[in-house]
Amino acid sequence: MEVDTESSYNQDINPELFVELMRLFFDRGWMVGSSGGMAAATADKIYYSPSSVQKERLTPDELFVFGTHEMKLQSRPRCPEIKESACVPIFNLLLNEDENTTCIIHTHSKYANLLTQLLAPKTIFEITDQEMIKGILNRETLKAYSNQHRLQVPIIENATQEYMLLPQIKEVLTKYPNTSAVLVRNHGLFVWGPTWQKTKIMLECYEYLIELACDMIKHGIPLIKAD
Amino acid sequence: MEVDTESSYNQDINPELFVELMRLFFDRGWMVGSSGGMAAATADKIYYSPSSVQKERLTPDELFVFGTHEMKLQSRPRCPEIKESACVPIFNLLLNEDENTTCIIHTHSKYANLLTQLLAPKTIFEITDQEMIKGILNRETLKAYSNQHRLQVPIIENATQEYMLLPQIKEVLTKYPNTSAVLVRNHGLFVWGPTWQKTKIMLECYEYLIELACDMIKHGIPLIKAD
Amino acid sequence: MEVDTESSYNQDINPELFVELMRLFFDRGWMVGSSGGMAAATADKIYYSPSSVQKERLTPDELFVFGTHEMKLQSRPRCPEIKESACVPIFNLLLNEDENTTCIIHTHSKYANLLTQLLAPKTIFEITDQEMIKGILNRETLKAYSNQHRLQVPIIENATQEYMLLPQIKEVLTKYPNTSAVLVRNHGLFVWGPTWQKTKIMLECYEYLIELACDMIKHGIPLIKAD
Amino acid sequence: MEVDTESSYNQDINPELFVELMRLFFDRGWMVGSSGGMAAATADKIYYSPSSVQKERLTPDELFVFGTHEMKLQSRPRCPEIKESACVPIFNLLLNEDENTTCIIHTHSKYANLLTQLLAPKTIFEITDQEMIKGILNRETLKAYSNQHRLQVPIIENATQEYMLLPQIKEVLTKYPNTSAVLVRNHGLFVWGPTWQKTKIMLECYEYLIELACDMIKHGIPLIKAD
Numbered sequence: 001m002e003v004d005t006e007s008s009y010n011q012d013i014n015p016e017l018f019v020e021l022m023r024l025f026f027d028r029g030w031m032v033g034s035s036g037g038m039a040a041a042t043a044d045k046i047y048y049s050p051s052s053v054q055k056e057r058l059t060p061d062e063l064f065v066f067g068t069h070e071m072k073l074q075s076r077p078r079c080p081e082i083k084e085s086a087c088v089p090i091f092n093l094l095l096n097e098d099e100n101t102t103c104i105i106h107t108h109s110k111y112a113n114l115l116t117q118l119l120a121p122k123t124i125f126e127i128t129d130q131e132m133i134k135g136i137l138n139r140e141t142l143k144a145y146s147n148q149h150r151l152q153v154p155i156i157e158n159a160t161q162e163y164m165l166l167p168q169i170k171e172v173l174t175k176y177p178n179t180s181a182v183l184v185r186n187h188g189l190f191v192w193g194p195t196w197q198k199t200k201i202m203l204e205c206y207e208y209l210i211e212l213a214c215d216m217i218k219h220g221i222p223l224i225k226a227d
Numbered sequence: 228m229e230v231d232t233e234s235s236y237n238q239d240i241n242p243e244l245f246v247e248l249m250r251l252f253f254d255r256g257w258m259v260g261s262s263g264g265m266a267a268a269t270a271d272k273i274y275y276s277p278s279s280v281q282k283e284r285l286t287p288d289e290l291f292v293f294g295t296h297e298m299k300l301q302s303r304p305r306c307p308e309i310k311e312s313a314c315v316p317i318f319n320l321l322l323n324e325d326e327n328t329t330c331i332i333h334t335h336s337k338y339a340n341l342l343t344q345l346l347a348p349k350t351i352f353e354i355t356d357q358e359m360i361k362g363i364l365n366r367e368t369l370k371a372y373s374n375q376h377r378l379q380v381p382i383i384e385n386a387t388q389e390y391m392l393l394p395q396i397k398e399v400l401t402k403y404p405n406t407s408a409v410l411v412r413n414h415g416l417f418v419w420g421p422t423w424q425k426t427k428i429m430l431e432c433y434e435y436l437i438e439l440a441c442d443m444i445k446h447g448i449p450l451i452k453a454d
Numbered sequence: 455m456e457v458d459t460e461s462s463y464n465q466d467i468n469p470e471l472f473v474e475l476m477r478l479f480f481d482r483g484w485m486v487g488s489s490g491g492m493a494a495a496t497a498d499k500i501y502y503s504p505s506s507v508q509k510e511r512l513t514p515d516e517l518f519v520f521g522t523h524e525m526k527l528q529s530r531p532r533c534p535e536i537k538e539s540a541c542v543p544i545f546n547l548l549l550n551e552d553e554n555t556t557c558i559i560h561t562h563s564k565y566a567n568l569l570t571q572l573l574a575p576k577t578i579f580e581i582t583d584q585e586m587i588k589g590i591l592n593r594e595t596l597k598a599y600s601n602q603h604r605l606q607v608p609i610i611e612n613a614t615q616e617y618m619l620l621p622q623i624k625e626v627l628t629k630y631p632n633t634s635a636v637l638v639r640n641h642g643l644f645v646w647g648p649t650w651q652k653t654k655i656m657l658e659c660y661e662y663l664i665e666l667a668c669d670m671i672k673h674g675i676p677l678i679k680a681d
Numbered sequence: 682m683e684v685d686t687e688s689s690y691n692q693d694i695n696p697e698l699f700v701e702l703m704r705l706f707f708d709r710g711w712m713v714g715s716s717g718g719m720a721a722a723t724a725d726k727i728y729y730s731p732s733s734v735q736k737e738r739l740t741p742d743e744l745f746v747f748g749t750h751e752m753k754l755q756s757r758p759r760c761p762e763i764k765e766s767a768c769v770p771i772f773n774l775l776l777n778e779d780e781n782t783t784c785i786i787h788t789h790s791k792y793a794n795l796l797t798q799l800l801a802p803k804t805i806f807e808i809t810d811q812e813m814i815k816g817i818l819n820r821e822t823l824k825a826y827s828n829q830h831r832l833q834v835p836i837i838e839n840a841t842q843e844y845m846l847l848p849q850i851k852e853v854l855t856k857y858p859n860t861s862a863v864l865v866r867n868h869g870l871f872v873w874g875p876t877w878q879k880t881k882i883m884l885e886c887y888e889y890l891i892e893l894a895c896d897m898i899k900h901g902i903p904l905i906k907a908d
Contacts, residue, residue, distance in 0.1 A: 007286055007288075007305070007306055008280075008281060009304070009308070010306060032888075032889055033883070033886035034882045035813065035886075059689075077688065077690070078688070079688055079690050108813065108889070110889060110892060113893060114893065114896050114897070117897065117900075117902050118900060129385070131335065131413060132260060146387055147385065147414075158828065160828060186828075187812035188812065201260050201261045204259040208260060208335075211337060215341050216341070216344065217900075219341075219344075219444075234516055234531065234532070234533055236516070236531070236535070236536055237533060356640050358489070358567075358638075358641035359487060359562065362489065374640075375614060427508065428487050428488045431487035434486075435562070435564060438564060439564050439568060445672075446568075446572060446672070448571050461743055461758065461759070461760055461763075462734075462738040463734055463758070463760050583867050585716070585789065585794075585868035586716065589715060589716065601841060601867075651735065654735065655714050655715045658713040658714035662713055662714060666791050666794060669791070670795070670798065673795075673798075673799060673899070
């Protein structure tokens with residue numbers, strides 16, 4: 001297949017593109033205050049964002065690059081104080097859990113946080129009859145859902161450290177084998193998928209539905225229609 | 228007439244401009260998550276956006292270009308997996324329905340979606356006494372409305388596929404021959420007009436009125452004043 | 455006085471700067487759908503925005519430039535269909551009313567519109583004890599107000615054409631000789647001042663206070679504290 | 682330690698970076714209408730923003746630069762009418778109060794203002810169990826808080842001039858020795874920290890929590906969970 005070199009459709013992730021996406025997510029309000037992060041893999045590399053730094057000011061050489069053939073770190077930021085994202089254990093769990101997953105994006109959007117509070121103590125966000133559900137993939141089949149599908153996003157409770165979320169994430173992956181996202185109460189959202197393109201598209205669809213759901217709740221509109 | 232080449236006033240649509248508009252609409256939140264799309268015609272071409280791709284990252288050579296003299300596709304994205312917008316049947320219906328229509332823009336704005344829910348089960352959005360109504364054209368006369376006009380935007384019910392909206396759209400075109408837009412419940416907005424410039428201006432006026440109407444409803448302000 | 459050529463502090467308005475400001479105001483949501491406009495004068499020229507065109511796409515040669523010595527139009531857009539702003543009679547009234555006024559900005563912000571509805575049928579917006587009031591000038595003294603000043607912005611009723619607002623604007627200038635702004639119900643805001651810099655700063659302060667007032671009303675917080 | 686010259690992680694503040702941050706804060710809505718300001722120190726200089734000018738249009742030579750070895754102004758804007766920020770007495774108090782403080786940012790965000798009104802007459806904003814609290818430093822220990830920490834931000838009453846806030850700020854620094862921020866009622870926020878990077882990150886975390894708190898209050902969600 002001849003690849004269109006100017007198109008982003010089949011473009012592999014690379015350091016320049018990675019930091020460009022960080023700027024975009026910062027501008028959307030999803031990675032402010034050094035929050036959030038991403039892991040994205042190619043055939044032989046995994047790129048991870050660093051921890052505790054301004055996401056919109058990342059330079060391509062500030063990423064952690066892990067070689068998956070030699071199984072070791074190929075490069076890291078020159079500044080030794082910069083650490084890899086605290087989410088790396090979660091990113092690796094999701095990458096290893098499913099061979100199709102190559103990208104995970106973690107955001108701290110205000111609406112994701114607010115929705116988990118509005119739904120508390122529920123441990124699931126459910127919505128249906130929304131066009132944007134068509135942008136979400138079933139993790140097992142990798143097929144897009146119908147807009148009539150009852151979308152389910154599990155909500156887990158926050159912990160003091162990100163790695164402490166691992167048991168809960170493992171549990172929801174078993175309980176909801178089709179989900180491509182999980183919400184963390186008072187914290188944010190994790191979304192994963194088979195390419196960075198589809199993961200970013202799903203992220204935008206999830207954030208749209210989350211923000212819409214907050215508005216619907218404010219207006220007393222049910223998220224699930226009575227039959 | 229001497230045309231000012233630097234002005235956008237009489238500028239024909241072209242691939243670079245088309246993708247620039249997609250980025251603008253993405254930034255407004257109207258085409259996130261690969262949603263939305265546009266068709267825009269010149270004297271001998273119709274440009275269509277592709278389906279299921281990031282609208283803000285489109286390159287000029289990723290458009291579908293249909294030659295209206297030779298009645299066939301002149302070019303398409305090199306990547307064979309990229310398909311034309313699922314809205315093409317709707318775009319073509321609107322282009323054929325009215326010889327003056329050369330541009331259709333379809334957006335997934337959160338407020339358009341929310342308004343259709345706030346007004347449910349009504350099948351029309353009506354508002355009057357608003358200055359921005361002057362930015363909307365009567366489809367039949369192509370004249371701008373007065374700000375005292377009672378603007379009517381029909382609301383149709385969503386379907387699982389975009390082409391399944393065709394019968395409802397045909398029906399509202401008959402029932403509301405003057406409308407330049409239709410809302411789709413839980414989905415978004417279609418706007419059309421005689422040039423890309425006027426269609427974009429109308430889109431911004433409709434989105435402004437829709438967002439304002441959501442706020443008015445939240446505050447209990449009627450959209451139509453009692454006489 | 456040595457003028458810092460790189461500084462915007464004393465920079466005269468010019469066509470490039472004018473259209474740059476239009477883009478900024480569009481991005482803020484104040485001039486969408488071809489709405490809004492500006493007039494700004496130098497020692498021998500008045501620049502006016504054109505009507506019914508996309509404000510963020512204006513080119514420097516699409517302005518109307520009036521020579522105040524020769525009292526005639528020095529240049530206008532080459533495209534004959536482009537007309538001057540429908541607000542020109544209002545802009546001229548304000549320029550002539552007060553020798554200190556050199557700039558008027560007219561916006562269609564959603565919040566200005568909403569506030570006039572929330573306050574209806576009142577014909578004035580009043581707020582006090584707000585830091586941003588310090589950014590507003592008394593039109594007669596050209597001195598900034600204290601943050602404890604009770605700021606008054608008259609609200610007039612909308613009309614079908616902009617020039618029909620003239621009698622009401624004349625009336626409020628007499629009734630409120632100190633005001634640097636007027637709200638138009640269901641329409642927008644006019645702000646004027648002695649330089650484009652101070653007018654833009656005032657515009658941003660007014661829009662901030664207007665948006666804040668909408669939120670205060672939503673939460674039931676009075677705009678004026680009881681003594 | 683080898684410093685990564687492309688990284689912002691260890692980059693000292695400089696005039697170009699200072700004005701770039703002003704543009705960013707303006708775009709966020711935190712420094713509109715000439716409001717807000719910043720002071721940031723290097724080993725031998727303190728940079729201060731000017732007063733009453735458009736913050737997003739500042740040029741690098743419009744800053745006030747104070748030499749801390751020679752204890753005098755090294756440079757200032759060429760235009761004599763431009764004055765230093767009215768916050769300089771507050772900035773200096775905070776710089777002198779604590780040897781670790783090198784940067785102070787003052788914003789006029791709408792949400793900071795609104796929150797002080799929603800909480801009135803309380804003189805403190807408290808929130809807990811929020812992930813973004815981890816982005817805030819304890820001023821005394823310079824360690825980040827746990828997300829379970831009960832974050833406390835003192836609220837002081839506004840005054841007619843900024844220097845009149847000094848006694849109240851001194852008082853809250855004594856009463857809340859760990860705080861890295863103070864809210865001013867109907868006015869805005871001051872945030873300070875050991876580097877411009879950490880101060881900016883804290884600012885974004887505080888603004889996130891403030892905006893979230895406004896939404897939580899709107900929905901009747903308590904900011905502090907009952908035990």
